[in-house]
Amino acid sequence: MVEQVRKLLEKRVTSVAELDELRKSILQKRDQSRTCISICGGTGCRAAGAEEILEAFYEEIEKRELQLQVELKETGCHGFCEQGPIAVIGPKKIFYRRLKPEDVPEIISETVLKGNIIERLLYVDPATSEKSTYESDVPFYKRQTRAILSANGEIDPTDIEDYIARGGYSALCKALFQMSPEGVIEEVKKSGLRGRGGGGFPTGRKWESCRQASGDMKYVICNADEGDPGAYQDRSLLEGNPHAILEGMIIGAYAIGSHRGFLYVRNEYPLAVRHARIAIEQAMDYGLLGENILGSGFDFTATINKGGGAFVCGESSALMASLEGKIGEPKAKYIHMSEKGLWDKPSLLNNVKTWANVPLIINKGADWYSGFGTAGSTGTMIFSLVGKINNTGLVEVPMGITLREMIYDIGGGIPNGKKFKAVQTGGPSGGCVPEQYLDTPVDFDELSKLGSMMGSGAMIVMDEDTCMVDIARYFIEFLKGESCGKCVPCREGLNRMSEVLNNITHGKAKREDLDTLEDLAGILGDGALCALGKTAANPVMSTLRHFRNEYLAHIDDKKCPAGVCRELIQYSIDPDRCEGCGRCLRSCPTGAISGEKKEVHTLDQSQCIKCGACYDVCKFNAVIKV
Amino acid sequence: MDLVLDFPKLKAVVDSYTEKVDSLIDSYADKKEQLISLLQDIQAEFNYLPRDVLIQVSQKLDIPLSQVFSVATFFRAFSLKPRGRHLITVCLGTACHVRGGQRLVDKVERDYGIKPGETTEDEKFTLETVNCLGCCALGPVVVVDGKYESQMNADKLDRVLKRYE
Numbered sequence: 001m002v003e004q005v006r007k008l009l010e011k012r013v014t015s016v017a018e019l020d021e022l023r024k025s026i027l028q029k030r031d032q033s034r035t036c037i038s039i040c041g042g043t044g045c046r047a048a049g050a051e052e053i054l055e056a057f058y059e060e061i062e063k064r065e066l067q068l069q070v071e072l073k074e075t076g077c078h079g080f081c082e083q084g085p086i087a088v089i090g091p092k093k094i095f096y097r098r099l100k101p102e103d104v105p106e107i108i109s110e111t112v113l114k115g116n117i118i119e120r121l122l123y124v125d126p127a128t129s130e131k132s133t134y135e136s137d138v139p140f141y142k143r144q145t146r147a148i149l150s151a152n153g154e155i156d157p158t159d160i161e162d163y164i165a166r167g168g169y170s171a172l173c174k175a176l177f178q179m180s181p182e183g184v185i186e187e188v189k190k191s192g193l194r195g196r197g198g199g200g201f202p203t204g205r206k207w208e209s210c211r212q213a214s215g216d217m218k219y220v221i222c223n224a225d226e227g228d229p230g231a232y233q234d235r236s237l238l239e240g241n242p243h244a245i246l247e248g249m250i251i252g253a254y255a256i257g258s259h260r261g262f263l264y265v266r267n268e269y270p271l272a273v274r275h276a277r278i279a280i281e282q283a284m285d286y287g288l289l290g291e292n293i294l295g296s297g298f299d300f301t302a303t304i305n306k307g308g309g310a311f312v313c314g315e316s317s318a319l320m321a322s323l324e325g326k327i328g329e330p331k332a333k334y335i336h337m338s339e340k341g342l343w344d345k346p347s348l349l350n351n352v353k354t355w356a357n358v359p360l361i362i363n364k365g366a367d368w369y370s371g372f373g374t375a376g377s378t379g380t381m382i383f384s385l386v387g388k389i390n391n392t393g394l395v396e397v398p399m400g401i402t403l404r405e406m407i408y409d410i411g412g413g414i415p416n417g418k419k420f421k422a423v424q425t426g427g428p429s430g431g432c433v434p435e436q437y438l439d440t441p442v443d444f445d446e447l448s449k450l451g452s453m454m455g456s457g458a459m460i461v462m463d464e465d466t467c468m469v470d471i472a473r474y475f476i477e478f479l480k481g482e483s484c485g486k487c488v489p490c491r492e493g494l495n496r497m498s499e500v501l502n503n504i505t506h507g508k509a510k511r512e513d514l515d516t517l518e519d520l521a522g523i524l525g526d527g528a529l530c531a532l533g534k535t536a537a538n539p540v541m542s543t544l545r546h547f548r549n550e551y552l553a554h555i556d557d558k559k560c561p562a563g564v565c566r567e568l569i570q571y572s573i574d575p576d577r578c579e580g581c582g583r584c585l586r587s588c589p590t591g592a593i594s595g596e597k598k599e600v601h602t603l604d605q606s607q608c609i610k611c612g613a614c615y616d617v618c619k620f621n622a623v624i625k626v
Numbered sequence: 627m628d629l630v631l632d633f634p635k636l637k638a639v640v641d642s643y644t645e646k647v648d649s650l651i652d653s654y655a656d657k658k659e660q661l662i663s664l665l666q667d668i669q670a671e672f673n674y675l676p677r678d679v680l681i682q683v684s685q686k687l688d689i690p691l692s693q694v695f696s697v698a699t700f701f702r703a704f705s706l707k708p709r710g711r712h713l714i715t716v717c718l719g720t721a722c723h724v725r726g727g728q729r730l731v732d733k734v735e736r737d738y739g740i741k742p743g744e745t746t747e748d749e750k751f752t753l754e755t756v757n758c759l760g761c762c763a764l765g766p767v768v769v770v771d772g773k774y775e776s777q778m779n780a781d782k783l784d785r786v787l788k789r790y791e
Contacts, residue, residue, distance in 0.1 A: 044761040047774035081763035229719035232760025267666075267703045268756060308662050308701025311757060325661035326693070327700040386721040386762035393763065424720065460720045474723050478757065484700075587781050589736060611736070612729050616779040 012287040015295045016173045019164070026165045034071045035112050036090040038153060042077025042236055043271055045084035049100075050074075053085045056104035070112060076240015076275075078153040079394035080140050083123060088135055088153060095135040096121040126390055126412060140391045143410045145372065147380050148356045149396045152240035157275045160282040163243040169288055171359035175251045176296040179362075184255040185211060188358065190366035192378035197223055197314070197351030198426065198455040199531070200377070200444040206348065210256045210338035213346035218258035220249050220302075221342065221349040224265040224272065225319060227311040228427025229478070231458035233382040233394055234352035238265065238272040241356070242279035246302065248355035250293065251362060253300045256348050261302035264319050267309045276304055311428075311482035315530050316341070316349045318484065329486045330530035351456070353382060373399035377443035381457055385411045388418065388463040397442075404438040407461060418463040422546070426455030428475045428482075429535035431542025432468060451542040453535070467564035468547040469554055473501040475539035479532065490533030493524045497540065504551060505565040507558040514544065514551060563625035566610045570626055573614075575600045577622035584614035584623060646671060647679050651686045658687045661697055665704060674705045710745040710752035712790045715769040719758025722765040726779070730766055731755060733780045737787075750791070 013019045039045075039054050057072050078086050083097035089111055096107065096118070103121060110116040122131045123138050132138040135153075155162040163169070175184050189204025210218065222245060226234040238245060249261050263280075265273050280302055283289040291299045310328045312318045318328040320342040341347025357379060361369045370378040377399040383406065386392050390412035397406065403423060407413065414420050422432040425442075431452035433440070440446050444454050462471070480494040497520050503509040521537030528534045544551060553559050560568040573584070573593070580598040592608045595601030603614070615623045650671065654664045664683065669675055675698050684691040698704045714734060718727045731742060734753050738746050745752040761767055764776030768783060775786050 043759070044763055047759075047761045047764055047767070047776060081761065084763065226760075227757060229723075229758035230721045230762055232758070232762070235760050268759060305660070306663065306666060307703075308666070308697075309703035310701050322662060323659075325659040325689075325697070327696050384760075384762065386765075387724050392721075427720075458720070460724065462724055466724050471720075471724075474720070478718075482757075589733075609736075611732060611780065612726070613733075613780040616726075617781050 011285050013294060014287060014292075016177055019169060019173060019294065022161075023164050023167075026161045030165070031068075034069060036071045036073060037107075037112070038073045038075045038078075038088045038090070040076075040078040040084060040086040040088075040153065041074035042081070042084075042239055043232070043269075044077065044081035045086060046271070048081075048084040050085040052101050053087065053099050053104065056101040057087075057108075060104050060108045064108065066108070066112075070108075073156050075155060076152040076157050077236035077394065079149060079236070079396075080138070080391065081394070082390070082392040093135040094133060095123060095138055097123050140393065140395075140410055140412070143405065144396050145380050145398050146396045147360055147372070148237065148244070148353065149240075149382060149394065151244065152236065155241065157240050157242055158278050160243060160279070160286055160288075163241070164286075167363070168243055168359075169247055171362040172247050172250055172288070173294060175254055175362050176294060176298060181211065181255045181257065184251060184362065187366050188255075188361060191361045191369040192366075192373075193354065193357055193361060193369070194377060194444060195351060196353035196357070196381070196456070198228075198429065198453065200454060203350065203354055206338055206350075207252065207255055209336060210346050210348040213339040215346050217260075217345045218256055219342045219345055219347040220253045220256070220258045220261040220300075221319070221323070221347055222249055222261070222263040222352060222355055223314065223316070223319060223349055224263055224269075224276075224352045225307045225314040226266055226269075226352070226456060227314045227482075228456045228458045230386045230424075230460045231384050231427060231456045233384055233457055235266070235269045235272050236394055237352050237356050237382075238263075238269070239275050242272075242276045243283065244359055245276075245352055245355045246279055246283055246289070248350075248358035249302060250289065250300050251358050252348055252350065252355065254298055256346070258348065259299050259301070261300060262323055262342075263302060263304045264313070264323060265304055265306055267307045273304060273306060280304065310484075311478075312484045312530070312532050315532060318530070319349065320347060327484070329484045330532070332529055353457075374441065374443045376445050381442075381454070383442075383457045383459050385459050385461065387424075387460040388414055388466065389461040390415050399443045400441040402439050402441055403433065406442065406459065407438070411461065414461065414463050418465065420461070421464050421466055422462045422468065424452075424460040424462065424471065424539075425458065426453035426538070427458050428479050429453060429531065429538055430455045430458075431538045432462070432471065432546060433542075434546040451538065451545055453538070465562055465564070467505075467560050467562035468543040468550050469501065469504055469560075470562075470564045472540045472543045473498070473505055476501055476536070479536045483532065483536075487527070487529040487533060489524050489527035490529070490536065493520050493528070493533070494536060496520055497537070501540070504554045505560070506567040507554060507565075509555050511552075511555055513555070517544065569610065570605065571603060571608060571610060571612070571615060572605075572624055572626065573601050573603050574622045574624050577620050579620050579622070581619070583617045583619065587613040587617045589613065647682060651683055654687065658689055661687075661689060661694070662701065665694075665698060669704060674708045677706070705743075707745065708749070710749045712750060712771050713752050713754065713769075714787070715754045715756050716742075717757075717759050717765065717767040717769070718755045719760075719762065719765070721758075721762035722767055725765045727766040729780060730768055730778055730783055733783055734787075737784075751787075 085099045087096045185207045193203040194200040313322045313328040315330045317331040322328040382396045422434050424432045476497050483490045485491045500513045524537045578600045585593045590607045592604045684694045716731050740753045742755045768775045768778050
């Protein structure tokens with residue numbers, strides 16, 4: 001016990017000079033000549049098998065007794081999820097992708113020991129067939145500006161010393177010892193930073209009103225209840241660089257005069273919870289959280305709360321209700337949360353990405369920060385590029401980049417030679433942007449003008465096989481299930497909208513039903529209590545605005561042009577293409593398909609339940625949807 | 627009670643259950659605002675929220691039973707019914723939806739006769755859906771007992787689930 005206490009006290013850093021000293025000693029201890037292999041350990045790569053790759057590297061390094069020459073590191077998300085599992089081999093940052101455990105011995109013997117490149121593990125650009133040897137050459141990374149994400153692929157998120165070595169917590173030192181709380185707020189205001197959770201409210205102004213609110217007890221909250229489907233940048237930051245978020249929170253707490261913080265993390269993100277928990281423990285041990293931080297006299301502690309799987313808890317007042325142990329029902333915001341929030345005390349709530357921006361702004365200055373982006377939306381933004389896109393992953397770019405650059409230059413375009421149809425931004429509160437607006441610069445204001453919004457940065461790309469009525473129906477069903485039920489417009493309005501949309505996708509609707517949808521959308525916008533309800537109709541309104549013809553095809557012709565809505569399509573087998581392999585016959589759950597081996601198969605419509613199993617398994621494109 | 631005392635093994639089981647419940651609830655004695663965390667711990671221990679445990683939470687922490695139940699039923703993460711030995715979670719995030727996630731839910735419904743939130747009669751499988759797991763590159767994704775299965779279709783799902791039968 002005494003020994004443990006002594007060790008803890010040794011780690012504790014009690015002044016800026018001691019932190020600088022610690023940073024120097026960490027860097028000195030490091031043998032720069034060692035080859036560093038970083039394996040992406042984000043949830044996406046783990047799901048693709050990264051843990052087995054890591055295990056294989058450990059075994060191989062041990063077997064060859066290379067522990068002194070090679071450093072193996074499991075880092076956070078590198079962002080290029082499509083190519084996982086990923087390994088980057090330093091110092092030149094050779095980029096290997098889609099690894100299998102069998103590749104590992106060769107990587108050690110060829111690349112690490114002899115310096116040879118293994119061609120087959122390199123990334124090949126599907127558009128140009130060019131190979132990229134180094135990470136910075138990969139087109140996906142080349143066009144990005146990685147400020148917030150830069151550390152993600154380089155540090156071990158479970159080791160605070162890795163973060164400190166890269167200059168971590170120096171912004172905190174600067175804020176605590178060289179700036180007044182008002183000075184910090186002024187800098188954040190000057191940077192032009194706007195809330196990255198979706199609302200886009202000026203962060204500095206929020207901080208200022210919380211500082212000015214009366215009361216001794218104030219709270220700081222990190223909103224990591226990332227619920228927008230298709231968005232996972234908050235998770236990747238919390239998994240990959242949790243100390244940056246903590247550092248931002250401590251600076252924010254100092255600025256408004258708070259001593260208590262909460263991280264509200266989505267229940268579905270176990271790895272993010274684990275890494276954030278480790279980060280808090282380590283920051284406590286090193287004296288960067290707790291009492292008298294770095295000898296400044298400022299105290300701050302933070303704890304983690306796991307969400308319960310309710311989308312509405314991403315809304316600030318619902319999140320705070322949930323923190324109080326109640327159900328996540330939003331409140332009317334006649335009074336801002338920054339004045340009367342958690343337990344009715346002034347509370348400063350910011351999104352994960354917003355917090356992660358703060359140390360950068362303090363360290364490099366507001367002018368550096370506002371040098372990126374557009375006049376109304378400064379800085380960089382992390383987008384998740386998902387759906388029908390070649391390069392699924394996380395993309396950090398300056399605000400103001402066009403959708404086309406993002407989807408084609410970075411995202412590599414649409415797979416399988418299909419045609420682009422729309423990109424859905426902003427999650428369930430956002431909308432669909434069609435092809436003619438692809439040259440729109442992406443920032444808070446431009447997306448709003450198109451009837452969509454920035455949201456938390458999800459970009460779901462859709463191709464010609466996506467039905468826009470089905471997408472609208474999907475989001476309304478989603479929100480219907482997630483509506484807390486407190487206010488009538490949202491609870492009842494979404495039910496009615498869902499009925500109408502289901503009728504359309506079943507071919508049972510009339511043209512007047514579109515007017516009903518528009519009426520209901522108006523009522524939701526005017527009458528719903530919180531942002532979930534107020535913006536709920538956006539997916540419907542934006543698809544009606546840009547894809548009205550598709551709605552009319554469902555209503556007038558009883559056809560789904562994209563071939564998605566089950567009631568309006570029919571599967572059949574093209575006799576010219578069918579090879580009689582029998583795969584569809586075996587996969588059919590109702591026995592609707594018949595035919596002898598090597599002979600053309602036929603599909604009995606009366607028994608077909610349109611499950612699409614035959615369509616999925618056919619290797620000759622002989623199953624067709626009309 | 628006498629009957630239980632006649633069977634030392636059974637008594638041991640009951641005692642350890644009571645002990646677990648007591649120690650869990652006691653650990654939240656001075657932080658009853660963390661009700662959601664407590665319910666999460668209970669669910670992690672028992673795989674669902676047993677009715678008698680919720681009643682004890684209410685009594686010991688002096689929280690109205692109505693509030694305990696409102697929280698237990700509001701959040702998607704909680705189940706008031708025992709769940710099956712294997713948990714099938716189908717991701718229905720937007721990226722998985724456009725790649726055919728719903729068809730996988732339909733498939734499980736058809737083959738096992740369970741809708742999302744339901745458990746098979748033999749308590750082998752429980753089907754759940756999730757709004758997004760954030761591994762959209764691998765979609766459509768199905769998670770079985772924590773193991774991620776990527777780029778699924780009906781045929782592949784069939785093979786995966788057979789492993790658990």
